[in-house]
Amino acid sequence: MSTHELTHIARLKSTKAGRFTLKKVGFEISRLPPLPGISPPWEHIDIVDSKPLPQNMGQEQTARRQAFARRHDTQARQLIEGNDLTRKTHVIYVDATVGEQQQQPMFTTAWTSHDATTRGNKLHLIREAVSSSLAELCAIVDFAEHVSLA
Structure with missing residues (x-):
């Protein structure tokens, strides 16, 4: 299967209409996990963190790496422990x-x-x-x- 076909099939697996189409063309859909309920837009996954990694983060830069790790941990915890609208x-x-x-x-x-x-x-x-x-x-x-x- 080509990359295009694999991507298209993955897309079809994510909706009821897509699964119906897959079933019609002979794909086995009974073992697919159930589709999640419709969620409000603010609960969608943030897929990519757009912040670039800082420069000079080599292994010899231990203090810089530890400071970056602490800041990252704080940001991640804020996402997990945020209020009802921002919590992930x-x-x-x-x-x-x-x-x-x-x-x-x-x-x-x-x-x-x-x-x-x-x-x-x-x-x-x-x-x-x-x-x-x-x-x-x-x-x-x-x-x-x-x-x-x-």
């Missing part, structure tokens, strides 16, 4: 790595919550190579599926 149920970190494409194209995704209570990883064996951006989007989907099955 999950602050997660996802990553993906695309393996060498010599024999079997593959990529691995990993995720962890800020408090480290939810962790996981998944190996994807695929038919053709994918970009690292698509692999990272799959990491977000893998986390969402992991949480919905828990």
